[in-house]
Amino acid sequence: MVDAQYFGDGLTNLNPSDLKGKLIAIEGTDGVGRSTHIEMLQEWLEVQGYGVITTGWTRSNLMSKTIEMAKEGNILDRWSFSLLYATDFADRLEHEIIPALRSGFIVLADRYIYTALARDFVRSGNRQWVRDVFGFALVPDLVCYMRIDVETLVLRVIETKGMNYWESGMDLRLGSDLYDSFKKYQSLLIEEFDKMAKEFHFEVIDARQSPDEIQAALRSKIQPLLTTSLQSPKLPSDHLIQPAPSV
């Protein structure tokens, strides 16, 4: 990552140009099949000899429990929510993503800060604040956006796991029931993702295709990033801030 950089005010203790790995973010609204495809990508990359770690939204050691508690109703304002997501992201960035990139791993991120931006944008008139909050995030080498239209999404979600409160944006009171809310909320999110796709140069992948076609499209976008220097990386150390061991 020679041209690695931060979105805004970065981490003062880390120069991102020391990072050798590749950071690939897979974005898309709820129920679009991100995690299945990430599993397949990991398999595909590992078979070729690349070291891969995956990192998932709200899955940090520090915050996953806290965010669950917050969703149970302890926190309702958009500032706290965005900051909870930011804390989760910072914990993963400093303890998982950066150490792995430093050791030359490919990091597959299931969702990235664009998810937090979209969710905050639909709740707020001020679009700058949340961008500033996530200023310390690394700009990924590649963002694949699995795009789906809301009609297809609705059918897919109903057929699989059903609609839940947060994925329906019920806190925004957009509709009188779960279905109406879900549809309106997800439409707003898709709108925001579409805008960001232009601004941040996402690779857009049509997620209405068959799983095989989607996977092939993802691989074709990732392929150009792969170089032999990425093969057999050193194990990532879990210690951030200290320099990587020079073994």
Place this chain on the structure above:
Amino acid sequence: MSEQPPPARHPHPYAGKLITVEGIDGSGKSTQLQLLHKWLESKGHRVFFTEWNSSELVKETTKRGKKNKSLTPTTFSLLHATDFASRQYHEILPPLKAGMIVLADRYMYTAFARDVVRGVSPEWIRKLYSFAITPDMAFYFKVPIETAISRLLGGTRGQFKFYEAGMDMSLNPDMTESFRIFQSRILSQYEKVVEEFQLITMDATKDIEAQQNEMRRLVEEALKDYKPRRGTHGRRTVFWRRFDEPKPE
């Protein structure tokens, strides 16, 4: 979620008043705020008190992070901002809108001084708190480092706490020495903050009573145009309520 407090650095539009205190550990700010609280209530005002890093959700998380020693300057800072956001929404905004006086022990200025010493970007931390309501009065209790040390060692607590001494920063293995280095750096950041945000500087080396008289005089002046929401019933009981010991910070 539709509620949008105005951007910081602008006076807030609410009927109530927001008064905050700042200062390093051992500056005596909490004692002063408690005395002010008592005085305001004795004058019949409705007062609400809120304290830095006190929301349950965030306290639990911070405890977990400290236990695994996994907190970094960035996550530390973001957790405090989360706590603040949650308290602003649940504790500060409602009483302000209801026309009450809100007293805050530490405010965003604590983050501007302390988090920057721990190593986050000064620009970033200010943007993080740009949603914060601007206080009507923000006091800064200025004290030399040696006075703070002798108060903490000789007074109510008798020892330093791990994080307030900045022991996580490996500045010095000796706790007193570490406290001296860490808190001195915070003092110099506070100096910048005082100027940037026009905080009211109080001489915290004076007697408790002298400081309190000065503080009450300034607050009384600031409240001249304030239409107090006086208590209707049950207020007399307040005079019989026992006030808690000053809490350790």
